Each structure stands twice: as C-alpha cells, then as structure tokens.
Amino acid sequence: xxxVSIRHLVFSYGDNFSISELxxxxxxGEFFGIxxxxxxxxxxxxxxxxxxxxxxxxxxxxxxxDLRMISHKNLAQTxxxxxxxxxxxxxxxxxxxxxxxxIARVKGFFDTRVYEEDLENALRTTxxxxxxxxxxxxxxxxxxxxxxxxRAIYQNTPIIVADELxxxxxxGQSLKVMDYLKxxxxxxxxxxxxxxxxxxxxxxxxxxxxxxxxxxxxVGEPSxxxxxxxxxxxxxxxxxxxxxxxxxxxxxxx
Numbered sequence: 001x002x003x004v005s006i007r008h009l010v011f012s013y014g015d016n017f018s019i020s021e022l023x024x025x026x027x028x029g030e031f032f033g034i035x036x037x038x039x040x041x042x043x044x045x046x047x048x049x050x051x052x053x054x055x056x057x058x059x060x061x062x063x064x065x066d067l068r069m070i071s072h073k074n075l076a077q078t079x080x081x082x083x084x085x086x087x088x089x090x091x092x093x094x095x096x097x098x099x100x101x102x103i104a105r106v107k108g109f110f111d112t113r114v115y116e117e118d119l120e121n122a123l124r125t126t127x128x129x130x131x132x133x134x135x136x137x138x139x140x141x142x143x144x145x146x147x148x149x150x151r152a153i154y155q156n157t158p159i160i161v162a163d164e165l166x167x168x169x170x171x172g173q174s175l176k177v178m179d180y181l182k183x184x185x186x187x188x189x190x191x192x193x194x195x196x197x198x199x200x201x202x203x204x205x206x207x208x209x210x211x212x213x214x215x216x217x218x219v220g221e222p223s224x225x226x227x228x229x230x231x232x233x234x235x236x237x238x239x240x241x242x243x244x245x246x247x248x249x250x251x252x253x254x
Contacts, residue, residue, distance in 0.1 A: 036211035101155035
C-alpha cells in the first residue's frame with residue numbers, strides 16, 4: 001500500500017537549486033533509500049516531507065491525507081525524524097534526549113509520563129543503556145547518532161525518516177542499527193533514509209531512488225539502480241558492480 005505520495009513537486013532555493021515535477025511513491029513496510037551526489041536534493045526532499053519547508057507547487061500526501069492538512073503534532077505521531085546534525089543548547093542527558101521523542105505521545109502540556117519499557121528498549125537497541133545518565137554533548141559523534149536513533153525508536157511511529165541514517169557510525173554499529181531497522185519493516189513499519197554509502201543502501205533497501213540535480217533519475221530495486229552504467233554516469237567515476245556471492249545484493253568495486 002502506498003503511504004507517501006509525491007506528485008509534481010516543485011521547489012527552489014532562488015537560482016541556486018531547484019526541484020521540478022518530482023514524483024515518488026513509498027510503500028508501507030519497505031526500507032526505502034535515497035542516494036545521490038552531494039547537493040542532489042536528498043535532504044531537501046526529506047525536509048519537504050517533514051513540512052520544514054513548503055513546496056512552490058505539487059502535492060505530498062501521507063496515508064492519503066494532504067500534508068498541508070496534517071498538524072505538526074499529528075505528523076510527529078506518524079513520522080519520527082532523525083536529522084543529520086543535532087546540537088542541543090542545554091546539557092541534556094542521553095535519556096532526556098530519547099524521552100523528547102515522547103512529546104508526540106503525550107495527551108497534554110502537563111503530561112510528563114515516561115514509557116520506561118519503551119525507553120529501555122530504545123537504549124538497549126542502540127547499545128546506550130549504560131550511557132543513559134551521560135550528558136549528550138560528552139558523547140562521541142557515533143554515540144550521539146545512536147541516541148538520536150534511540151529517540152526515533154522511542155517515538156513509536158509507523159514511519160521513520162532519517163537523513164544520512166548511519167552517519168558517524170562505525171561498521172559494526174552501522175550494521176547493528178540497520179539490522180534492527182530492517183526488522184521493524186518486517187513488523188509493518190516503514191523506514192526512509194538518505195545514504196552516502198550506496199552499498200549499505202544496496203544491502204538493506206527494498207527500493208532505491210537515485211537523485212541528481214533535484215531530479216529522480218531512477219527508482220527500483222538495488223540491482224536495477226546500482227549498475228555500472230548508472231553509477232559511472234551519476235558519480236562520474238569508473239566502477240564495476242557484481243552481485244554478492246551469497247546474498248545477491250550489488251557490490252560496487254572501485
């Protein structure tokens with residue numbers, strides 16, 4: 001079932017960058033990746049989906065409802081967003097950062113309940129349970145990233161949207177987080193992420209959209225998008241591509 005629909009989307013930053021007549025559909029329960037060179041429009045597209053910016057024209061709908069008609073709180077009850085950078089102004093602890101994901105779940109301004117079981121699950125999943133009382137700003141870049149992923153897990157939404165999902169994570173933590181998020185898609189949740197690492201995207205995503213200069217050049221399964229010809233053209237590099245010998249996802253050789 002299509003749960004995010006983008007039709008004839010138009011947006012621009014003056015004369016410097018534009019998106020024109022962009023169309024895209026994201027289905028329920030899939031791990032959807034967006035890849036492309038720097039400046040191709042990946043983060044801009046996510047910002048438009050999250051209502052951080054308004055398009056000049058076109059339509060975005062979530063679960064069949066026009067995004068313009070969805071309040072920010074209702075959107076936060078539907079989509080958990082993981083930004084590429086997050087720099088809080090105060091010395092919050094890790095668990096306080098994660099608990100911020102619960103704002104969308106509270107019933108009123110004075111509702112301060114903490115869902116302890118969900119909190120511990122989010123911290124344990126991202127290997128941060130022993131860091132829950134640490135000040136967020138004292139963590140390494142990778143640990144901070146894991147805390148933001150924990151916050152999205154705690155928010156408990158049907159959709160998770162992430163800009164550079166495994167940015168700052170080492171290989172082991174990247175695979176652990178991706179394995180967990182992939183398991184969520186098996187439970188019906190939908191994950192949408194932008195990636196610089198196209199092989200991580202190829203390994204985990206059901207479908208991939210390849211962007212360049214504000215346009216989507218190709219959408220399909222990893223084997224359809226991550227081809228020698230397409231990668232060489234879009235990234236201006238010479239590569240070879242071969243299927244993984246056991247799992248069959250595309251491996252890019254440089």
